[in-house]
Amino acid sequence: MKDILAHADNYSSWTPGMEYAAGLAAAFSGHLTGVHVVASPYMMVSPYDAPQLLSRIVEELRQVKEEACARRSAFEAQARALGARSALWEVAEGDVPDVLARIGNWHDVLVLGRDEKSNWGSAQALGNLVLRSHLPCIVTPPTCSTARAQCVALGWNHSPEAIRAIHAALPILAAAGRIVVLSGKPREQPLTVGWKPEFDLGTYLRGHGLHVEDRELDASDADAGAALLEAASECRADLLVMGAYGRARFSEWIFGGATRHVLAQARIPLFLRH
Known part of the structure; x- marks a missing residue:
């Protein structure tokens, strides 16, 4: 289990689930990939119905994408500090399950964090990711950040x-x-x-x-x-x-x-x- 993938619903700070993923990578002397998915503006509004609204959404999402991409160095340094052999921070645009299924093709396991306050952290949303990612998934509870399996x-x-x-x-x-x-x-x-x-x-x-x-x-x-x-x-x-x-x-x-x-x-x- 050398290639660990973790979904980052929040790119501004480390969550317990991401810390767990880094610990898992450390336990197997493995690689950690964190991925944050920015929604496609065309999934949110039709360009034919509200072109001005679409233009504003495109600009807002562009700023979000730039902010997320700027976290790369900090994420990779923190992952290595937590013991991961190597790390990579990815930012993608699209539907979250589809993106995870795509990048999951070269990973061994997907780590997801349960958090009712996040977009993809509810039990029902996590179930959707477990089904559609086509990967073994580790789902961590909100209070767990340590990868133990004694x-x-x-x-x-x-x-x-x-x-x-x-x-x-x-x-x-x-x-x-x-x-x-x-x-x-x-x-x-x-x-x-x-x-x-x-x-x-x-x-x-x-x-x-x-x-x-x-x-x-x-x-x-x-x-x-x-x-x-x-x-x-x-x-x-x-x-x-x-x-x-x-x-x-x-x-x-x-x-x-x-x-x-x-x-x-x-x-x-x-x-x-x-």
Whole structure:
């Protein structure tokens, strides 16, 4: 895990999430890229409807872009001071999820900070980024700025999303002192024609030289998110790894779901993969 990407919703100061990203880069002797995305004026107003308003918005966004670009030296120096092997500050224009998906093509993980006061820091907005960035994502709570993973909890429900999350988190698991598998009920799979190989998590982790503790969770789908967070807290976990949006996101947000709950309520960082 050498290439860490972090979204900077705020370019004027360092956030706890950005400090966490720098610490993660330091832990793996890796590179940190911070990216701030300026909205495209053409996404805000049509040039045919209000050309004068568009002209004013273009000028305002140009100033914002110049201010954001001017933070490059300070950001890169601070990232190195926090232990990152190297750092780069990027400023882009466009739709935030699309920009992160683009730059994510050459990064290993995306760090996002939860902050209800920022444009992209609400639980719902973060869920959008987790889905559309096509990257493993670490979502940090507002009060966490230290990248620790002495104890890692794995949310396990036999789903493809959970498998992908655990696979992506292997570098972190290899450095952990303790790994606890929180096993819930297997998610019901739709009827299909054919047969697919079974995945045995214990065999997979042992194959990577990892020794784990097992803990069963007895919770309904509606209570799975709360049960995961409670169990992770009891284990004193520093990080919770889990699959994101195992069912349609519309269903998650309308009817509730584990991903929705943990994104809104977690007090420890989340390692998520859709």
